[in-house]
Amino acid sequence: MKAARILTAAAALMVGLIGAEAQAEQYRLGLITPPPHQWSKSAVTVADRIKEATNGRVEILVFPSGQLGNEAQMLQQLQTGALDFAFLTLGEFANRDADYGVFLAPYIVKDAAGARQILKGGVAQKLLGGVSKFALKGFGWGMAGMRQIVMRGPVASVADLSGKKVRTVPFAQELDFWTRLGAAPTPMPLPALYDAFANGQVDGMQIDFEGTWNSKYYEHAGAVLASNHMMFPMIAVGSGRKWQTVPKEDQAVIEKIMAEELDGIVGAYAEIDATYLDKLKTTSVPVVNADRAFFGGAVDLWYQSWREKTPLLKELEKEAAGL
Template sequence: MKRLAGAALAVSFAAFTAGGAVAEEYRMGLITPPPHQWTVTAKEAADEIKAKTDGRVDILIFPSGQLGSEAQMLQQLQTGAMDFAFFTLGEFSNRDPNYGIFLAPFIVDDVAGAQKLLKGETAQKLLDGMADFGLVGLGWGMAGMRMIVTSDPVETVEDLKGKKIRTIPFAPELAFWEGLGAAPTPMPLPALYDAFANGQVDGMQIDVEGTWNSKYFEHASSIIISDHMMFPMAAIASGRKWAGISEEDRAIVEAVFSEKLDSLVAGYAEIDADYRKKLETTEVTVMDVDRDWFGPALEEWYVRWREEAPMLKELEAEASGK
């Protein structure tokens, strides 16, 4: 009887740790493939969180859209069927246009400018506002600065007219391409390689990292290094599941994600430079362009979105240092 009692006590002790919290597995979804820096960062954060919480918070990573599209994953987060995610801005900006303001063309010049804005007051307001979606905002990350990859040669912006450009389905990005006379074509990231290879799309708005790692360059004629947009990522948690994590462990999760996201953003200056060098070793034409290359469509975009997303004016003021 004493031996049985001792075994029961051991099981009880294993199940409960400091603060009486139950060790639990959590699911984290991403649309990016395993080699992508978002997925790498998620895995690093999960490992550190598990270690620092003595296994109480064990986050399992599901990349490449294994848990569904971002729309499907958002529903899972809201019901508590999924726990954490790294999301693009699409599902947020489609519900509140203010979440699309980070996609303002040339709002920043480079990764350093993006990092500053993502730690600013406007970014924090938007992060706090995720409570309206039943979520907890843990921080902002980003992918590399946006550039353009096309299957046909491109020299001027006129060459993009009528081209089917793969985008993420949110209004500010769609409006950008429509203003250039292109045909924005939303599709899931995992489907992009085949779609580009078989001509379902003529090009894409992407970053140098994704172009190299996913081998989009294999079917490209032009790579246009424009750095015309930053591409933020939101680290989020299900509000329902977050409430069930102890205050001590929530603090650990927040601190780890904050550190990892900051390193992720800062690292993209070097990442972009390194992957550009790799792309320049291919037979694809790599061309640099600036704001003027895009013509009057940019100012037309701003006129529209200053009205539709009032917080854009706040972001512009931050970006200009006013």
């Protein structure tokens, strides 16, 4: 009887030890894109790979579609340590330091392949390291597709954009670009965009082909302008405060897998852009090609202004010229 009790106690102890070993350290990763978006899919892949590489020791829970708040709220959570990781656009950074908006330069690159090279360059690395001043840890750069334009009505020339309410993200550089075109840039959270476009609260949007198709914005569109007029970087960051508490061996795994998957996101967009453009061409919505000349003098005036406001733009232009 005594032996049986000893065996039972030993078994209970073993179960407890196994349970302790199996208990994962959980972290949260937030982003604003919906589940079908490449950023969200890659975030899930990052979480799966890290869990496997750490034998279940590290578990990252992914919260897409702004479930943890908008980007301003997520940034604040990162800074306080309430959120561990996030994939963010540059809006909140650019509004605190204009240098983070230089990647919004119109036609700085011609396509996603060019964007991939720029995001490996010196300016990108300088800005990645600079997030420490926001109490963040920078992991690397991703991107969404090149920016295109989707409008409710037909568009034959840039004059057809004048006075139109165009959904943008609240980058000063992006807002300035649309203001120079005579449009009314209208910042709006991504989850609210479909209804706003469907009911006419906004007349159009700056978006990529992927989002246009997956979110079915084309259902209410009168024209899609294939312009490739801007790149749209994403920056993967972590809470500086929480990062200090992550064991070194886990830090190494997270950094390695983050870097690999982020480069995979950027590398995928040449094909993603082409695939979704082909899909949009199967709809009844006209796809209109629009190059730099389409926008008239607005692009040149934008550069004249922002070279003075952000001298780092000149450095980025030199890198782009060498591609």
